[in-house]
Ligand SMILES: Nc1ncnc2c1ncn2[C@@H]1O[C@H](COP(=O)(O)OP(=O)(O)O)[C@@H](O)[C@H]1O
């Protein structure tokens with residue numbers, strides 16, 4: 180299977196603190212991978228490094244996307260090549276409406292923006308200042324709408340279920356499925372990397388492969404549901420004990 | 428603020444007035460059109476002055492509106508002496524003196540009692556000839572219960588080596604009248620600008636002044652004095668400024684709350700790419716039960732520029748509510764990166780954030796004017 184993203188022995192530091200310590204993974208075209216990890220384990224750091232935010236300094240290793248080494252490219256170059264990210268806590272930009280950003284994300288006409296927003300009953304937010312006073316669920320919807328219009332080949336989702344009430348989680352699951360072509364038959368062309376500490380998103384979106392990240396290192400790789408069940412049962416402490424048993 | 432030697436400039440009277448708009452270059456016409464001199468826009472009236480002389484002075488809305496070049500109004504009405512040089516002192520400085528001694532022209536606009544004009548009146552003061560000083564005197568009278576939206580665009584020919592605009596403006600808002608005065612200016616990095624403005628607002632009158640300057644200019648210094656002399660009079664001053672390298676912009680304003688229950692608000696938003704910006708504002712409470720708020724926000728985009736925010740509150744009574752807030756800072760890195768992750772370059776992201784910062788929602792101005800301000804924001808290069 181063709182590889183879309185490959186991360187090779189990635190070491191990253193932020194403000195002098197090592198947050199990723201030799202992460203490697205490979206996401207084939209059309210697959211969704213999910214990374215479990217407790218708070219502070221380096222999940223957001225991994226996504227931010229893939230997107231190329233300069234505060235996340237790559238000390239060692241490579242990020243290869245569509246066969247090209249993008250380790251040194253700025254975020255907008257990566258966005259242009261087909262990487263998109265859903266932020267966990269996006270900033271408010273005053274005076275700037277969601278609609279304006281949507282327009283800039285695409286060359287599409289306004290009609291499609293309206294239509295798409297309406298299909299998620301989000302049209303009332305188009306003329307709101309972006310992220311200002313948005314609830315947890317509204318932030319997710321706004322982020323996902325931006326991604327749908329941006330239409331990336333690799334979607335990075337940072338805790339998509341956090342802060343979302345039960346009423347909205349279903350709709351957000353639907354949006355993610357659409358983004359990742361989960362409703363269409365294979366072969367899919369869109370890939371995803373989801374990070375989560377609760378894992379509950381798996382009830383709405385399927386994933387092909389799961390990992391556990393602890394203190395900036397990826398340890399486990401396997402069936403996502405099995406990993407999720409184990410974490411639910413034993414917590415991340417369980418993962419630690421498991422590693423001890425394996426002598427790591 | 429640097430000194431300007433007024434003697435270095437020729438009298439604008441020496442300039443030749445074009446016969447028609449067609450005589451202007453395409454570039455000039457584009458610029459004027461952008462500033463609102465546009466046949467397709469609905470206007471109540473139009474006054475265009477080129478250098479020293481009125482070029483167009485035309486009413487389109489017949490009822491309730493009077494428009495004349497000031498030189499004619501001075502001849503036509505004796506009573507104009509009650510309004511002429513009454514809010515601005517001709518002895519104030521060398522610039523007021525220069526206009527008092529040798530007036531070129533200017534506009535006289537009066538809206539008769541109870542008339543609320545549907546469409547804005549557009550005026551344009553344009554300097555077309557190199558090295559001239561344009562000396563203008565304007566009088567606007569909004570009579571009792573009348574309403575006027577006045578848009579003034581000032582600009583210069585795109586290729587002058589220097590130009591100097593001095594404008595005296597005296598505005599009267601009578602009982603219950605409303606005047607919104609919006610200035611959209613496109614100067615040039617070699618233009619000096621010295622407006623001298625006085626405003627008088629009677630009981631229940633409203634004055635909303637919006638000043639937009641997003642393009643380079645050599646130097647602007649202005650500090651209108653606005654007196655609220657009747658109960659329930661209101662005044663708002665909004666300035667939206669991009670301060671470019673080598674531009675010196677010093678905008679102040681003194682609002683005197685001289686009657687009970689008067690209120691004022693001064694808002695300024697400044698983006699500093701370079702040069703020097705001084706945002707002053709002074710609110711003086713000369714009566715009890717008044718309210719005033721002064722807000723100044725500056726966004727610094729470089730270390731090459733200077734921004735000074737100088738708010739001043741003066742109260743002579745205890746029962747008043749005067750407040751100010753000022754903040755100067757830089758663009759949040761986080762916001763730029765957020766937009767870059769959506770595929771915008773750093774420049775595009777910065778420009779969008781600056782645009783949002785400058786987009787002040789102005790209460791009480793007509794939507795078409797808001798649109799024009801938005802368009803100016805759209806066209807001004809706000810990246811870095
Ligand atoms: N700007 C920062 N400066 C210093 N440390 C940071 C910064 N951002 C994150 N960290 C630290 O890096 C580690 C990983 O953070 P993060 O990737 O956000 O974790 P997660 O998303 O898994 O909760 C944490 O210990 C966190 O405190």
Ligand SMILES: [Mg+2]
Nearest residue numbers: 222223224267
């Ligand atoms: Mg996180």
